[in-house]
Amino acid sequence: MSMLQTNSRPYHHGNLRQALLQAAETALEARGATMLSLRELSREVGVSHTSPRRHFADKQALLDALAQSGFQRLDAALAAAAKARARNFSVRLTNLAQAYIEFALKHPALWVLMLEAKHRPGAPRELLDASDAAFSNAPALIRTGQAEGEIVPGDPARLSLTLGAALQGLVSISTEGKFKGVPLEALVPGIVKHVLLGLRPRS
Amino acid sequence: MSMLQTNSRPYHHGNLRQALLQAAETALEARGATMLSLRELSREVGVSHTSPRRHFADKQALLDALAQSGFQRLDAALAAAAKARARNFSVRLTNLAQAYIEFALKHPALWVLMLEAKHRPGAPRELLDASDAAFSNAPALIRTGQAEGEIVPGDPARLSLTLGAALQGLVSISTEGKFKGVPLEALVPGIVKHVLLGLRPRS
DNA sequence: ACCTGAACACCGTTCAAGT
DNA sequence: ACCTGAACACCGTTCAAGT
Numbered sequence: 001m002s003m004l005q006t007n008s009r010p011y012h013h014g015n016l017r018q019a020l021l022q023a024a025e026t027a028l029e030a031r032g033a034t035m036l037s038l039r040e041l042s043r044e045v046g047v048s049h050t051s052p053r054r055h056f057a058d059k060q061a062l063l064d065a066l067a068q069s070g071f072q073r074l075d076a077a078l079a080a081a082a083k084a085r086a087r088n089f090s091v092r093l094t095n096l097a098q099a100y101i102e103f104a105l106k107h108p109a110l111w112v113l114m115l116e117a118k119h120r121p122g123a124p125r126e127l128l129d130a131s132d133a134a135f136s137n138a139p140a141l142i143r144t145g146q147a148e149g150e151i152v153p154g155d156p157a158r159l160s161l162t163l164g165a166a167l168q169g170l171v172s173i174s175t176e177g178k179f180k181g182v183p184l185e186a187l188v189p190g191i192v193k194h195v196l197l198g199l200r201p202r203s
Numbered sequence: 204m205s206m207l208q209t210n211s212r213p214y215h216h217g218n219l220r221q222a223l224l225q226a227a228e229t230a231l232e233a234r235g236a237t238m239l240s241l242r243e244l245s246r247e248v249g250v251s252h253t254s255p256r257r258h259f260a261d262k263q264a265l266l267d268a269l270a271q272s273g274f275q276r277l278d279a280a281l282a283a284a285a286k287a288r289a290r291n292f293s294v295r296l297t298n299l300a301q302a303y304i305e306f307a308l309k310h311p312a313l314w315v316l317m318l319e320a321k322h323r324p325g326a327p328r329e330l331l332d333a334s335d336a337a338f339s340n341a342p343a344l345i346r347t348g349q350a351e352g353e354i355v356p357g358d359p360a361r362l363s364l365t366l367g368a369a370l371q372g373l374v375s376i377s378t379e380g381k382f383k384g385v386p387l388e389a390l391v392p393g394i395v396k397h398v399l400l401g402l403r404p405r406s
Numbered sequence: 407a408c409c410t411g412a413a414c415a416c417c418g419t420t421c422a423a424g425t
Numbered sequence: 426a427c428c429t430g431a432a433c434a435c436c437g438t439t440c441a442a443g444t
Binding site for chain 3: 054
């Protein structure tokens with residue numbers, strides 16, 4: 001009866017949306033996106049299998065919401081890394097890069113989900129906005145670098161595309177956080193150096 | 204009866220494995236990986252829903268085989284692009300890059316499947332081998348560049364990682380083949396140039 | 407408002423059986 | 426060898442109904 005209801009789990013659950021997202025993320029990292037079942041999530045959260053419908057139109061909507069929260073957390077992590085003061089520009093750039101890699105390696109399944117969700121035709125606007133926000137951190141730092149004379153002139157978005165793409169690709173190319181046995185974290189400084197100095201010899 | 208059998212579709216189908224892979228790829232690009240059903244593929248190919256079992260242990264095995272064939276085709280496309288003769292090195296590098304981008308944009312759903320399959324823990328060795336082969340084209344070209352004095356000395360694998368990652372990331376970052384409205388093909392020369400010359404001003 | 411239970415039309419996978 | 430049909434234990438989604 002109602003006497004059994006507690007504040008942490010009232011009749012109307014109170015937090016079903018958040019509880020479902022949390023359970024989904026755990027299940028996602030543990031068993032993969034293919035194995036994720038709304039019914040199973042409902043069971044874990046302790047609610048009937050039709051309840052999620054109140055908060056998510058369908059399974060895809062739940063996955064989109066999860067991806068969106070991922071982009072928001074990525075944005076926060078990158079912003080924090082970019083804000084950290086450091087003696088020279090390339091160190092700050094490396095810090096941003098490391099934060100990016102760290103996030104991807106920490107939530108590998110969520111990472112894949114984020115990319116998929118973003119690419120899907122008809123992805124919700126909110127999701128794309130969250131993604132754009134996260135990917136605006138690198139251009140902002142590049143702009144700072146230009147002001148300091150550390151970066152060639154040009155459109156910051158275009159210039160940071162090379163760095164951002166290299167980092168994004170580093171994660172995609174690697175398997176289990178490594179490339180040819182070397183952990184990605186150890187590869188980041190080299191990547192940043194190459195992007196700054198280029199592969200062509202400086203006569 | 205047996206009189207109705209034709210050479211193109213004998214009783215034992217003859218080509219069920221290939222037919223399933225073809226149908227799967229078509230369905231994949233048309234409806235997405237989530238919507239892909241073995242039973243539906245069986246119906247399309249005209250076979251009972253248990254027949255795929257003869258050729259693929261389970262659904263994942265079929266997807267892995269599809270991803271593997273993707274890597275093999277990517278390898279062929281990249282090898283062809285790298286072989287094409289061109290006056291100077293950076294043009295050859297750009298050609299390779301364009302072939303890479305072209306493949307990814309031509310088969311977007313297959314592309315995602317390939318990356319996922321490769322990242323999945325327990326991915327079959329054959330799949331990883333096919334992936335490694337495809338990703339060996341860039342280091343090979345970098346090695347050539349070093350011989351011509353166009354690329355700084357160093358481990359070709361490490362050096363080409365920056366280029367390969369940048370291209371891979373370019374696809375991942377983009378939505379519907381565009382980045383901020385600009386088609387990826389138009390962005391490739393700039394990326395290659397940045398990777399060669401670097402973002403830091405050349406005094 | 408928020409949640410439930412029954413019902414519908416699907417799945418993937420297994421297994422004994424057919425040619 | 427290769428394929429089939431029935432059966433099992435699941436899905437996602439819909440809908441009328443409960444508090």
